[in-house]
Structures are given as C-alpha cells and as structure tokens.
Amino acid sequence: MRSFVFFLCCIGCSALVAEEQRFITVTAAGEVKVTPDEVLLGLDVRTREKDLWKQNEKRCGVTVIKLLSDHMVPKANVKLDDLDVSPYYGEYGERQASPIAYNYSRSILVRLTDFDKIEPLFRCIRC
Numbered sequence: 001m002r003s004f005v006f007f008l009c010c011i012g013c014s015a016l017v018a019e020e021q022r023f024i025t026v027t028a029a030g031e032v033k034v035t036p037d038e039v040l041l042g043l044d045v046r047t048r049e050k051d052l053w054k055q056n057e058k059r060c061g062v063t064v065i066k067l068l069s070d071h072m073v074p075k076a077n078v079k080l081d082d083l084d085v086s087p088y089y090g091e092y093g094e095r096q097a098s099p100i101a102y103n104y105s106r107s108i109l110v111r112l113t114d115f116d117k118i119e120p121l122f123r124c125i126r127c
Contacts, residue, residue: 039118041110048088048101064108067124071117073110081107 045064068078083106087099112118 038111038113039115041112041118041121043108043110044105045108046103046105048103050101068110068121071121071124072114073112073117073121077111077113079109081109083107 043064065078069075084104086103088101088103089095089098090100112121
C-alpha cells in the first residue's frame with residue numbers, strides 16, 4: 001500500500017513540475033508610418049537675479065509670449081508650465097549665509113501645427 005501511495009505522489013509531483021515549465025513566448029514588432037501633424041516645443045526661461053520676479057516675468061511673460069504671438073501661435077497652444085524658484089548662496093568656497101540671488105526657472109510648452117514656423121521661431125528665441 002505504501003508503494004502505491006509513493007507511486008501516486010511521484011506521478012503527481014512530476015505532473016506539477018511539467019505544468020510549471022509550460023510557458024508561451026510572444027515576440028512582435030510594429031511600425032507606423034504617418035506624416036506628423038504637430039510638434040511640441042518645451043522652452044525653459046532661466047534667470048538669476050536679486051530682483052527675481054521682475055526679470056524673469058519680463059522675459060517669460062513679455063518677451064517669449066510676445067514672440068510667440070508675433071509668429072501667429074494661438075494662445076490656446078501656449079501653456080506656462082513648471083515654475084521653480086531656489087535661493088542662490090554663491091559658488092562653493094564662497095558661500096554666503098543668506099541668499100545673494102535667486103534662481104528662477106519657468107517652463108513653457110508650445111504646440112505647433114505649422115512646421116514652417118519652427119525654424120524662424122528658433123532663430124528668434126535666443127534671449
């Protein structure tokens with residue numbers, strides 16, 4: 001009787017081992033060829049000034065936004081995004097106890113559907 005139970009256990013274990021080794025591997029590749037209809041530009045305006053808000057908001061809010069409107073980019077396609085403000089204490093070895101200036105960074109996302117505007121826009125954006 002013990003031999004019979006041992007035999008059944010061995011058969012059951014081998015069936016479990018056989019089921020654990022089953023697997024399916026699927027490999028696929030796809031390629032889509034379409035003509036792009038829009039481009040997303042990520043612009044970043046950075047300044048380091050004592051008078052933090054006036055300088056960066058002037059560059060970001062007036063200069064870049066005006067430049068985009070001058071190139072006929074609709075306001076709906078311009079999004080002011082991330083804002084990062086951090087104190088600047090000086091270079092390593094010459095650090096001050098209090099901030100000597102502030103680093104200000106403002107991100108602007110621009111969606112363009114007219115590809116002819118990209119190159120002239122890049123030529124003008126150098127602040």
